[in-house]
Amino acid sequence: MAEKDGFKVLKMGFDEDKVIYVKGETLKKLQHVILGMLSDFIEACKDNNINYSLSGGSILGAVRHQGFIPWDDDVDINISRKDFNKLKKVFPQALGDKYNLYAPEDAKGHGMSLAQMKKKGTVYRSFNELDKEDSGITMDLFVVENTPNNAVLRKLHGMLCLAYGYMLTCRKTYEDLPEIKKYVKEGEALKTFEKKAKIGSFLRFMSLDHLTRRTISIYSLCHNDHSKYVTIPSGRKHYFGEMQERDHLLKVKEVPFETIKANIPEDPVPYLLALYGKTYMEVPPVEKREQHPLMALDLGEGEDK
Template sequence: MDKKIEIIQLKGNELKRYQECVLDIAKDLVRVCESEGIEYSLSGGSILGAVRHKGFIPWDDDIDINIPRASYSKLLSVFEEKMGEKYYIQTPKKFPQIGILVTQIRKKNTIARRKYDWNLEQCGVSIDIYIIENVFNNPVKRFFQKNISMGLSFAVSAIRACNNCGLPKELINLEGRVLNYTKSKLIIGKLLKVISLKKWIEWCDFWYSCCKDNNSKMVSIPTGRKHFSGEMYLRSEMCIFRKEKFETENFNVPIYAEKYLEFFYGNYMELPPVGKRERHLFLELRF
């Protein structure tokens, strides 16, 4: 990665065309979810887009989806039959070399190469799937599930930071997202690499999903930006849905979406200053 690399930032009509491509993936996924009884909702910034903009955040280009663990397992079982003609799915366990703990549904015959998949052969236009995990009611079990999960997440993050430390600094700086590539984290990543990234990801998945109670009071989205402890919610608030318009479609959002947005973003109706708006950049793009 030491050669000069062109960094691609979408604007204007090209951004709109890319958003339409991403929206098509989400629409196809939602059709499968609704026909197969798979629970889902928009996630994170996509909830914000639906509530504040009735669609994409104008400068954004992605759609994030939450799916409870039981429904996620069902999606994997029907994916090839229902979506395999147009799409492929990249799970963390099947593609550990990416080093991310989020599942991605990608469109075939496209390329949308970003910083985390710079060395991956298959990297089509994608949407992200975040698994809603059950959390133990028992406080002792919950303590171990939460803290071991967060420790393992940090291990994966440290190894990924170590693997990606050669990425162009221009790419990282332009995106506007603070990445913790501290020297100590890189050293820890190098030490932890003696165990394969695949094994660390398998351990993460085991501890994330170790509670099998689909009626537990609490749930968590451990792969979310605030990690396991910061992404714990009442099941009654995160896993009951209502419809909200997103561009041309009506998608599920959590029933108390506004409460979620206030917790996550504060005054979520106020637009951030231009300089603090997160940007998604590409190293290669064909769609």
């Protein structure tokens, strides 16, 4: 979501004649669907005493725009490992009639280290999901993990998380590369995908599902729910770039988000500074605004009209 290093390379790498960048009225309709998903999620969390926060660019949107970043096409969530495990238990009854939940440690063929909630009867197919039948409109759920209090152990844990996260990305890219090539032009982005796929080829002795489960087991090694620091290994800045004091990330407050209210960190400034720098309140120029290249989009019954 929002600005990130290297995004321009990825954006320029896709053949714009073969992908969709959602804009205008279609973007407004997509945001309407996602806002409904977020509202349902929040209601389920309140009913089941589950703590959560908006994540990444959704926090930035709440602070800077009191809702979506105007060009944004998704919502991200942060949720502690303890609360995510609780969510998995209540999800079928609380949200299962309208949504599917994909947890990396459970979902076959998921191949990503983040969890996802997808709306049934919709399609939102990105380059991460080219080989999946179920690619519905998605809320990404980033699990907040405990970290060891001992600095040396924390460093070792972080290095393990970085290694396994990268291996998982490479292993999945190896699986996806034939489909990815249909949409990416020759150039730097394609070379990046090919490099990851080559590394992934050396890991093909492990199934994608096995490596995904192994990655999550590494991420969740620390069981101290009172550790001073927590982190989001599956986040865009990974273990060390996403590390925050526990209260800075998990102590929350409710703020306006479009027509509803949603949780963000009680003091979001340390998080926003870590992810976006001192200029996070400045609206970036058009060329630095992130949008996701999509291969297919279907908003579902009644939403396309």
